[in-house]
Amino acid sequence: MLTERSKALQCLSSLQFILWELHLYLDTHQDDCEAMARHKKYTEEYTAMRADFEEKYGPLSAATGSGCAWLANPWPWDTEECVK
Amino acid sequence: MFQYEKKLQYPVRIKTPNPKYAQIIISQYGGPDGELGASLRYLSQRFSMPFAELKGLLTDIGTEELGHLEMIGAIVYQLTRNLSPEEIKKSGFDTYFVDHTTGVYPVAASGMPFTATYLQSKGDVITDLHEDLAAEQKARTTYDNILRLVDDPDVRDPIKFLREREIVHYQRFGEGLRLTTDRLNEKNFYAFNPSFDKQCLNRQQAQNRAKS
Numbered sequence: 001m002l003t004e005r006s007k008a009l010q011c012l013s014s015l016q017f018i019l020w021e022l023h024l025y026l027d028t029h030q031d032d033c034e035a036m037a038r039h040k041k042y043t044e045e046y047t048a049m050r051a052d053f054e055e056k057y058g059p060l061s062a063a064t065g066s067g068c069a070w071l072a073n074p075w076p077w078d079t080e081e082c083v084k
Numbered sequence: 085m086f087q088y089e090k091k092l093q094y095p096v097r098i099k100t101p102n103p104k105y106a107q108i109i110i111s112q113y114g115g116p117d118g119e120l121g122a123s124l125r126y127l128s129q130r131f132s133m134p135f136a137e138l139k140g141l142l143t144d145i146g147t148e149e150l151g152h153l154e155m156i157g158a159i160v161y162q163l164t165r166n167l168s169p170e171e172i173k174k175s176g177f178d179t180y181f182v183d184h185t186t187g188v189y190p191v192a193a194s195g196m197p198f199t200a201t202y203l204q205s206k207g208d209v210i211t212d213l214h215e216d217l218a219a220e221q222k223a224r225t226t227y228d229n230i231l232r233l234v235d236d237p238d239v240r241d242p243i244k245f246l247r248e249r250e251i252v253h254y255q256r257f258g259e260g261l262r263l264t265t266d267r268l269n270e271k272n273f274y275a276f277n278p279s280f281d282k283q284c285l286n287r288q289q290a291q292n293r294a295k296s
Binding site: 006009010012013017020021023024025027028029030059060061062063070075076077079 | 087088089090091092093094095096097098137140141144145148154157158161162252256259260263
C-alpha cells in the first residue's frame with residue numbers, strides 16, 4: 001500500500017517527467033512552438049503542484065529547506081515502509 | 085553547479101531482497117556500459133562541444149544519467165536489505181560482501197572496479213557523438229540482458245524505464261549529429277574538427293549562410 005506522500009510524489013514525478021521529455025526534445029527542436037507552449041503549460045502546473053507538495057511534506061531541494069525539514073526521512077532510496 | 089533533488093526520477097520499491105539480482109544489476113552502477121560511465125562521458129565531453137544545442141544536450145543527458153545512477157544504487161540497496169550470512173553464501177553475493185558488506189560500490193558484475201577507460205572524451209564532436217550513440221545502445225543491450233535474468237516485477241519495472249531512456253537518448257544524440265553535419269562541409273564532414281579548428285568552422289558557417 002502506498003502512503004499518501006508516495007502517491008503525491010508519484011503524481012509530481014509524472015508531471016516532472018513530461019516536462020523533462022519536452023525539455024530534452026527542445027534541445028534539438030528549439031523552433032517547435034507547439035512543444036514550447038506545452039512546456040510552458042506543464043511548467044505552470046508543476047510549479048503549483050510542487051509548492052503544495054513541499055508545504056505538506058517538506059523540501060525536495062536543498063534550496064527550499066534546511067535542518068530537520070531537509071533531513072527528515074524518507075530519503076529517495078528508502079521505501080517508506082522500510083523507514084518506519 | 086549542481087543541486088540535489090530529494091527524489092528519484094522513477095520510483096524504486098522492491099519488497100523482496102535478492103542478492104543475486106543485486107550482483108547482476110550493480111554492473112549498471114560501475115560496469116563498462118553503466119550509468120556512472122555515461123554521466124562522466126557526457127558531462128566531460130560537453131566542454132568541447134562547438135554548438136549550443138550540443139552543450140545543452142550533453143549537460144541535460146549527463147545530468148539525467150546521474151539520476152539513473154541513483155536509481156541503480158537504490159535498486160542494489162533495496163535488494164540487499166536484511167540478508168542473513170546463509171543467504172549471502174548461497175547466492176554467491178559473498179565475493180562482493182567480503183569487500184563492501186552491503187555498501188554500494190561502483191563495480192561490474194564480474195567484480196572489475198569502475199575505470200575511466202570505459203569512456204572517451206575525444207574533443208571532436210563527430211567522434212564523441214558516435215561514441216555516445218554506441219554507448220546508449222550498449223546500455224540498452226545490458227538492460228535487455230538484465231530483463232532476461234530477472235523475474236521480480238518490482239525490479240523489472242524501474243529497469244524497463246531505464247531501458248527506454250537509453251532509446252530516447254539515442255534518438256536525441258542522432259538529432260544532435262544531424263544538426264552538426266548540417267553545419268559542416270557537406271562533401272567532407274571530416275575536413276576539419278569544428279571543436280578545434282574554429283577559423284575553419286567560422287568560414288564554413290559563412291559559406292553555408294551565403295548558400296541559403
